[in-house]
Amino acid sequence: MRFLLMTAVALLAMTGCDSTKPEPASINQQAALTGQLPYNPLAWKVVTSWTNKHDATMSTLYGNDAAVAYARSTAGTAYPAGSILGLVTWAERDDPHWFGGKIPSTPQSVEFVRVGETGQPEYRLYRGSPLAHTDAGADAPNRIAYITTQRAAVMP
Amino acid sequence: MKPSGSTRIAVCAAAVFILLFAALQLVRPRIENPPVTADLAAPLEVKQILRNSCYNCHSNETQLPWFDRLAPASWLVANDIKEARRHLNFSEIGNLPAAQQKATLYEVVNQVQLGAMPLPQYLLIHPHARVSAEDLAVLKDYLNPSAPPAAPDDAAKATADTQYDKWIQVSSRTLTVQPELNGIAYIPDYKNWKVVSTTDRFDNHTLRVIFGNDVAIRAIAEHRINPWPDGTIFAKTAWAQQVDANGDTRSGAFIQVEFMIKDSAKYASTKGWGYARWRGMDLKPYGKDADFANECVGCHNPVRRNDYVYSFPLSGQQ
Numbered sequence: 001m002r003f004l005l006m007t008a009v010a011l012l013a014m015t016g017c018d019s020t021k022p023e024p025a026s027i028n029q030q031a032a033l034t035g036q037l038p039y040n041p042l043a044w045k046v047v048t049s050w051t052n053k054h055d056a057t058m059s060t061l062y063g064n065d066a067a068v069a070y071a072r073s074t075a076g077t078a079y080p081a082g083s084i085l086g087l088v089t090w091a092e093r094d095d096p097h098w099f100g101g102k103i104p105s106t107p108q109s110v111e112f113v114r115v116g117e118t119g120q121p122e123y124r125l126y127r128g129s130p131l132a133h134t135d136a137g138a139d140a141p142n143r144i145a146y147i148t149t150q151r152a153a154v155m156p
Numbered sequence: 157m158k159p160s161g162s163t164r165i166a167v168c169a170a171a172v173f174i175l176l177f178a179a180l181q182l183v184r185p186r187i188e189n190p191p192v193t194a195d196l197a198a199p200l201e202v203k204q205i206l207r208n209s210c211y212n213c214h215s216n217e218t219q220l221p222w223f224d225r226l227a228p229a230s231w232l233v234a235n236d237i238k239e240a241r242r243h244l245n246f247s248e249i250g251n252l253p254a255a256q257q258k259a260t261l262y263e264v265v266n267q268v269q270l271g272a273m274p275l276p277q278y279l280l281i282h283p284h285a286r287v288s289a290e291d292l293a294v295l296k297d298y299l300n301p302s303a304p305p306a307a308p309d310d311a312a313k314a315t316a317d318t319q320y321d322k323w324i325q326v327s328s329r330t331l332t333v334q335p336e337l338n339g340i341a342y343i344p345d346y347k348n349w350k351v352v353s354t355t356d357r358f359d360n361h362t363l364r365v366i367f368g369n370d371v372a373i374r375a376i377a378e379h380r381i382n383p384w385p386d387g388t389i390f391a392k393t394a395w396a397q398q399v400d401a402n403g404d405t406r407s408g409a410f411i412q413v414e415f416m417i418k419d420s421a422k423y424a425s426t427k428g429w430g431y432a433r434w435r436g437m438d439l440k441p442y443g444k445d446a447d448f449a450n451e452c453v454g455c456h457n458p459v460r461r462n463d464y465v466y467s468f469p470l471s472g473q474q
Binding site: 022024027042043045051060073075092096100154 | 262266269270271299300305306320321323327328347349350351353354355356357360363365376379381382393395403404405406407410413437459462463465466468469470471472474
């Protein structure tokens with residue numbers, strides 16, 4: 001009897017008849033960065049990442065080669081000229097494949113800190129969908145301090 | 157009227173079949189129920205669901221219906237139960253550290269949610285074992301009750317600070333790292349790869365970054381991610397979550413880095429992926445022997461239709 005049933009199961013399995021299936025493999029399209037950004041931070045290396053439970057967001061701090069080389073070797077905040085940091089903040093959502101995990105959802109903001117030839121950091125903020133340049137006003141110095149004081153994630 | 161030759165053959169065949177079937181019953185595997193030493197401690201409603209759906213194979217309290225006791229089915233059943241208890245035995249789970257018990261229960265929920273457990277062939281014959289949507293919700297609420305965000309933890313901060321202060325002094329130095337027990341060599345350059353995704357794992361209080369080598373990033377750009385091409389390598393780092401006074405949850409102390417290396421031929425025995433994991437600041441290879449990778453395959457099995465990969469990759473890295 002069980003053999004008959006096993007055969008039936010095998011046939012069902014072959015025809016792909018299954019009650020529950022994981023969500024198919026796909027690109028995380030809703031997390032894509034849209035709009036006109038001066039740089040593509042996703043093409044850079046990672047400095048560190050964090051989340052904010054209160055805002056339900058996930059952030060990843062990226063850096064160009066100069067910034068990452070500095071962050072991974074120096075416990076300071078005085079990034080050298082030519083460094084650019086890009087902070088991408090996404091809303092977070094439940095991971096459809098893993099109860100117990102959250103993954104990036106729609107982008108909330110992209111922020112850049114660029115250290116010019118004078119060594120002076122400049123700040124630019126992009127918000128909305130598609131992401132568009134937004135005036136940060138008086139908040140810019142606070143954001144520069146927040147971003148440049150994030151230390152690199154330890155990777156032995 | 158005398159029976160025809162073909163009828164006689166059929167009767168003989170049936171008699172032989174019945175005799176053989178009866179003889180088979182003499183060779184019965186005994187399915188022992190060893191004593192319950194450390195049963196899962198959980199609320200009644202949680203236990204009832206697990207008892208109904210999992211305990212028949214994953215505990216020392218197996219109760220088989222008559223049709224599972226007939227050979228040759230009983231031989232398969234005995235084998236399944238042995239295998240099931242080896243993976244997870246609710247009658248002995250209390251012997252594990254609390255964090256490991258919780259991680260196991262999360263894996264239970266995920267295996268159920270992804271339709272991997274109870275085994276589809278088991279459900280066909282034992283439909284009462286199906287875990288309903290309501291049952292799943294009860295299990296999830298038990299594992300992750302709504303709670304206020306964690307408060308800053310000074311001890312976790314101190315551990316992370318000490319680790320960072322030491323590492324930043326020597327971060328340019330290349331460590332000598334032993335290969336994994338299946339022979340896979342450590343790949344120190346993963347940290348310069350692009351980011352495939354990040355995950356916030358509230359189940360085990362870690363933050364993770366998943367990196368992809370050039371082959372992986374090109375596959376994402378070309379939407380060739382099921383299956384992933386040979387040569388794809390993922391690295392996944394895990395850090396302890398560290399809550400600070402601002403309410404941010406940072407990447408604290410480094411815990412481990414894990415790799416998945418795609419080579420359909422070379423790693424055919426582990427479903428096309430080579431697995432490796434190094435833990436701690438001294439990057440100690442994980443596992444007792446090369447069989448450690450079966451653990452990895454078991455956990456990735458529910459997403460086998462997605463080439464064993466859980467992640468939903470970000471795009472636009474090129």
